[in-house]
Amino acid sequence: MIRAAVVGANGYAGAELVRILSGHPDVELTAITSRQYAGNAFDSIYPALSTVIDLNFIDNDTETISKAADVVFLALPHKASMGMAPALLDAGLRVVDLSADFRFHNQAAYEAHYQPHSCADRLPQAVYGLCEVYGQQVAGADLIGNPGCYPTSVLLPLLPVVKAGLIDPATIIADCKSGVSGAGRGATATTHFCHVNESFKPYKVGGHRHTPEIEEKLSDCAGKPVRITFTPHLVPMTRGMQSSIYATLAPGVDAAQVRSCLEAAYAGRPFVRLLPDGRWPDTLNVKGTNFCDIGWAVDPGTGRLILLSAIDNLVKGAAGQAVQNMNLMVGLTETVGLDAVPFPL
Structure with missing residues (x-):
């Protein structure tokens, strides 16, 4: 024990x-x-x-x-x-x-x-604890830097397509939304009920400190410096995070290649759910779970890839991912203790 x-x-x-x-x-x-x-x-x-x-x-x-x-x-x-x-x-x-x-x-x-x-x-x-990408390094490690919630929701969809060269990494835009629990338990004027209820707003535009965390991992993956435009938003719900990510496809790349790339990257990975065509990630469907749901589409008019993800910011974005890391560190199956069945509603 x-x-x-x-x-x-x-x-x-x-x-x-x-x-x-x-x-x-x-x-x-x-x-x-x-x-x-x-x-x-x-x-x-x-x-x-x-x-x-x-x-x-x-x-x-x-x-x-x-x-x-x-x-x-x-x-x-x-x-x-x-x-x-x-x-x-x-x-x-x-x-x-x-x-x-x-x-x-x-x-x-x-x-x-x-x-x-x-x-x-x-x-x-320290090992960066994004298990689906760095799991081999996590296993047996003594010190884990558990990823931020926004970086988790952005990196899981992005890293495989960046590594495969399917997009132009200089064109990445991440438009992300979080529930209020992401701001922590300490109350502020920004998170006061009266300022959150019936409100939807961006914050720390052009300067959020999760940006360099995302860029460091993307740069490592691409083998060259990568800079992105990242804008977080606060939505009037307790928990949940949804990210919409845009990037220009490399010449000749289509949606089928994107699917093949993501399927190969996450084959057998229990907490990444790749959605069928036409179904989009919804924070309700991952609430209380360690799942990251990923969907995507190609805009034929612009040649842009649209990647979409949803996580529970307190579970896959924080505590659940931390337990997943612990499981790998001590040699347990990574799903142990994290097999909560999602609520249908």
């Missing part, structure tokens, strides 16, 4: 980790932490899990966590994770970090969009 701890279990991604791990047959959830709620019962913050989770929050003490766990999930804000990860790794634990602190191999790119990195020497050790 794998002993697991969730650091920052009071946040939305942390609470989702608690939910998923509580039903994992090979995991014993031994510690949940929160500086704000230390000493309080988990179900006092999330009553939905009353009688399911019988744990109290403890403080973020690395020595206590190291004795209680084999695998630690860091569901912390950026910069906080890098302060805890080295001590946990030195104690022999495996770490899955849900912040951006270990997603980049390029220290300068991280620091340009976040803050100075206090343990950059650990970046070469």
